[in-house]
Amino acid sequence: MYFNFFKTYSPVKSILLAGVLLLSITAEASAQTIPSVQLKNLTGSTIDTGAIENDGNPVVICFWATWCSPCKRELNNYMDYYADWQEETGVKIIAVSIDDTRSTNRVAPYVMSSGWDFEILLDPAGDFKRAMGVINAPHTFLYDGEGVLVWTHNSYAEGDEEELYEELLKLVE
């Protein structure tokens, strides 16, 4: 029935079509911002992701997990450049761990030993992951100073940080 969607006419289908079209029209005018979910950080404070801001500077949100090798490669590489990026663009990187109960307690010791300066948020039930539509980690989102999504990248390969850096520079030009 669904596969012959456009070949046959029925009032039901036209309602569906109208709904979907209207949905896309109204959505077109809007920009994606960070959805609001309550998460804990590593010192036990509750953070509302909808209230994330960085004084008008860009924000990068990276989804990662202690069991995800490419995620750790990505964030370790970002760490090599983080001080320079902050100086040039004022960026703040927020690393959201999607480790569930099995491994969420490993996050703090891993982060401490890795010397990461990023803000770390814990998403053990995957609420923020779902709100952001993330299927696989790593998944990286770049928001401009107004909190509007400007760039996104799924997976990580060595050198992807150069593309992120170029995108960051575009925001401060």
Add this chain to the structure above:
Amino acid sequence: MNKSIATIALGCIGVFFSGMSLAQTSTDPAPGIVTGNVSILFQSYQEDSLIGAVVPASKSGFNAFSNINYTQGNFSAGFRYESYLNSVLGFPGRFKGSGLGYRYARWVDKDKGVDVTIGNFYEQFGSGIILRSYEARNLGLDNALDGFRIILTPFKPLKVKMLYGKQRLDFDSKLINGDGIIRGIDAELSLNELIPNYANAKLKITPTYSFVSRFQDGGNIIKDTLILELPQNVGAWDYGVTMQYEMWKFGVSRTEKINDPSADNGYIYKEGEALMYFLTGNIKDLSFLLQRSTTDNMSFRSDRDLLLFDAPINNIPTITKTHTYNLAATLYPYATVINGESSFRGELYYNLKRGSKLGGKYGTKMNLVFATSYSLDTTNFGREEGRPDLVYGYQRNSWGFGDSLNVQDISFEIERKFSKKFKAKAMYMNLQFNTLATPVTTDFKGIVYADIFVLETQIKTAKRQSLRTEFQALFTEQDKGDWATVVAEYTWSPHWFASVIDQYNFGNPDEAKRVHYIFGSAGYINGSHRLSLGYGKRREGIFCVGGVCRAVPASSGLEMTFTSNF
């Protein structure tokens, strides 16, 4: 008929939200936002008698889903459309057809502390030991709740979640819920917020309390000469506290559950209990995690007669590390023994600093993980009067370890960046794995003793290009004998990748089974869109999640995956 209803509902949702967003454009500055994702997995199969791969009647498998969410200000709603045409090998074959597998609407008033969800939702209370509804879509696991959830923050230190619902069990062109009804309440109190001037204190103390109850029609069961009544309402509760001082954190929780005769526990009337505690912290550059837990008869499902992946209400976290290297992760993955286990985990992380004599220019990271799990310390009841052996089964003598080893996993990892162009990582793992506790193989029953060695290297070959390799070996006298795996992956950032993996069972006692499982794949990534194509042999294997394992048959053929996020 059902499809028509779903279609009308879908259309109406769209029209309704769109109309609302248009109507509010002039007064409400919050614009409507549509977000979502798509995931498609296609596999076509070939026969391969060497590895035991057979071709299903449909010759191919197709699993797909798409989440569509609409958000406007405090309001959000959405659905997931799913297809299993037919489901890929390894998924439950009863997942069939296309339709809505998840739909919800949610309204949040942050100022008044009210958050209401109707329809489907995922929820976790505390560690999840009495309630965790979640999804692991790649494993076919989804126990979403379907009903109502209200989260209230009546005053800032207190957050209360209340829910009522049924739980997803199956999919046949539509969502099919399980038999039982789940009711739950969870409260979290921030003592810091409660006491004036302590809101920003470094020491944070948070007590928690949760209660979950399941209702399912009862009846009687007959055991020998006994006629026993099944409890219709089964309650479980969990209370605990976490204390945090900067990066030091301690948590303890105690769980109890009333008698719940089930297929998992052999229909005994023993009560369930659990005790868990952990400590994390750091001393200079050394950080650590210590964790201890004992769980006894804590299996909890919507339907007492179901097993394995079906309708679990809770999740008992697995003690071992989630390994990522192929041989360490896929041959002997440990899964919690849900009827009871006593376990311990200790992890140490140390960083030799950048620029130090031993640490080198970029620093060197090391970590040591020790995890072990034993059976419970119990005594079985005898055939005494009243038959406690049939009614209660056993009694637990202590929270300590029993005599039978389930698993012992020790691994050491060291990682170093040598130059801008070269980094390497090495791992050694010593494993003792009881295949009677976690039945991952039918070839061997008992303890597998294995040593695993891994060397991973990464070389930057040109600007934005790199070659990553893994050399892995597993040595054991038991089960299928020795294995080796080689992985090579070449990436052209930010768009292209190609990789090949060869798993070789070179030490199989049966020479005919010394097979190479080679699988090659290549793909293209553009922003949040990812397409990959693969071809080769996939080994018969075991997927384990939340204490249960699913066997995935051997297969050979083509695979395509596409994921996208918008």
